[in-house]
Amino acid sequence: MHLLIMGPPGAGKGTQAGRIGAHFAVPAISTGDMFRAMRGLDTPLAKQVQEIMAAGAYVPNEVTNQVVTERLLSDDCAKGFLLDGYPRTLQQVDYLDGVLDEGGRAIDAVISLAVNSDELVSRLIKRGSSAGREDDTPEAIRTRQQVYVDQTAPLLEVYRDRGLLVEVDGLGEVDEVTERLFAALDQRAGSGSALVGGAS
Numbered sequence: 001m002h003l004l005i006m007g008p009p010g011a012g013k014g015t016q017a018g019r020i021g022a023h024f025a026v027p028a029i030s031t032g033d034m035f036r037a038m039r040g041l042d043t044p045l046a047k048q049v050q051e052i053m054a055a056g057a058y059v060p061n062e063v064t065n066q067v068v069t070e071r072l073l074s075d076d077c078a079k080g081f082l083l084d085g086y087p088r089t090l091q092q093v094d095y096l097d098g099v100l101d102e103g104g105r106a107i108d109a110v111i112s113l114a115v116n117s118d119e120l121v122s123r124l125i126k127r128g129s130s131a132g133r134e135d136d137t138p139e140a141i142r143t144r145q146q147v148y149v150d151q152t153a154p155l156l157e158v159y160r161d162r163g164l165l166v167e168v169d170g171l172g173e174v175d176e177v178t179e180r181l182f183a184a185l186d187q188r189a190g191s192g193s194a195l196v197g198g199a200s
């Protein structure tokens, strides 16, 4: 099972990704979490990544591609994975296609979690005050939203054209969204796509 989950900042990708990964017994891999884990490392790269993230910009493709490639080589990815927050640029799409091709793998579905922008801003500001994420300031949020619109939203069309996109409304309670998501994935599996049932 090879899945991607996409959505604007604040759509709730991370929360849902954990649940989907557990359901299909594949690791949920978040590039944002991987970059946040570099925080505190005393290397020039870690410092560069931290500055970029705090500003709400994207980490350079070469760095991100490298980090993801290494992660995908781990044993726990042998049966599949759910990528949360990658790819985010057209260049990353191409790169991921190459990596998967080489390994004789293919993406089964791309989940798009949609939430309107007013709701997104209020969610992020709330998270900024409670979770203390340094990129949840009004200025960084604005940048992240713009970067998403410019660089990542076009990816939805790419995956829609490939017939892989599964669109889910991300508004409502977390459990409701999870149910909606599994229903959409089931429907896709039932419609004769390559997607098969989960491990639980």
Ligand code: ADP
Pocket (backbone or CB within 6 Å): 008, 009, 010, 011, 030, 031, 032, 033, 035, 052, 053, 056, 057, 058, 059, 060, 064, 084, 085, 086, 087, 088, 089, 092, 135, 144
């Ligand atoms: P969100 O999508 O809610 O803003 P994430 O945790 O997914 O949060 O990502 C946080 C930050 O990590 C991004 O704003 C960006 O700086 C960096 N990042 C994560 N994934 C990528 C990626 N695929 N390419 C470039 N930068 C990334």
